[in-house]
Amino acid sequence: MLEVLLSIDVNEAFAAEKADQLTRERETRAAAKDHETSRISRFETAVAEGRMVQVGADSFRVTQGWDAGEVFTVNRDLATGQILEVVPNHGLDVNADGDALLYSAVPPWHSLGNVIPGGISDIDKVLELGGIDFLVDKVPAQYMWDGKLRTKPDSYITVRADTGDALGNVGRIYQQIQNRELFTFLENLVARHGVIWQSAGPLRGGRKVFVSMKVPQNVIVDPGGLDDQIELYVVVINSHDGLSSAQALVTPWRPVCGNTERFAVRDAVHRWDIRHTTGALSRIDEARHTLGLTIQYADQFAIEETALARTDLAIAEFHKLIDELWEPADPSDPTRTRNNDARRRDQLDAMFRAETERAGRTAYAAERVITDYLDHHAARRPARTLTEELGRDRALDVVRATAVLEGGDDKTKTNAHKWLMTLVRN
Structure with missing residues (x-):
């Protein structure tokens, strides 16, 4: 997709x-x-x-x-x-002197951390500057009972080897992914060693760490015309707390703080979950396929998006695309269903007309609108318990973020792209 x-x-x-x-x-x-x-x-x-x-x-x-x-x-x-x-709030961890732990190839907005203009390729130096040069051990979970120390079966605690700080509770099959392994994984992922690292740092006491590099090749849509240049980063976010998988992302964000780490996940183009199991980082071919990190992918992406940018799309055809993605309401449907359908169409219509001011009345503009609508505007209904706990606005944000993280709308986005490409081929 x-x-x-x-x-x-x-x-x-x-x-x-x-x-x-x-x-x-x-x-x-x-x-x-x-x-x-x-x-x-x-x-x-x-x-x-x-x-x-x-x-x-x-x-x-x-x-x-x-x-x-x-x-x-x-x-x-x-x-x-x-x-x-x-x-x-930058949300970065700090050292004993109160200095933020971060390595960055560019000065971050908060002016914190260790900045190496232009970046470096030395993995060991990045680990040191980013404050993530620590190992993580997995030790049995133990407790005191009746004056004796007991071990809880199949239960372990992840621990920072340098400080002894507990990071999380994990199970028997959980396998630590060491911070240094992320660099080798990324180098193997793009089949290029000695890459320039963009950023690296820890969050929440090292429970999470991030490492990022720039995708070697930019994608330019409609060269000489619209000239939309897409600059992307490959980011690996590792979790040591047992609460989530590690993730490899292709994203427009270069993480340099807790917020941009969240934005990187929120706006990821492609995502590959890395379970904490033996051999997880060895499945490079699978990761490449999922993340689309090949020259062929970049070439194909540019070719297809350029074709969409050069394909005129009448408003009537855009309405056909809407009908293809969302079945039109029937006169016999309940009033609420018909009203929701009308509101969605009106909003998509307005978004398309606005986007055509920049990108022209093209299939490319239509695809941008569908993606933006699904990610940021589509109606969501948070569970009542979530709304009661967080309030309506925060609950809605959580539901939207979950939909993006879990790829809930990926099928609709893919169908939109395929439908629009049929216009190109015709």
């Missing part, structure tokens, strides 16, 4: 937006006291307009823009409750 991405560099857009926010916050703090009211007003306006929602006593989550999902902490004066600053 071939998904369509924005040609803009999301990493640069995100970094620029974050840098602007931090600059404005510093300027505000340095401004005269009579500017205090306007500063608080901007923050409250963002909350009132739904651009930020409260997710904790003093934390707020952004709902729009390149940093949608980013969490901010509000620091207040303990005596008056007055807002002193709004701080974006």
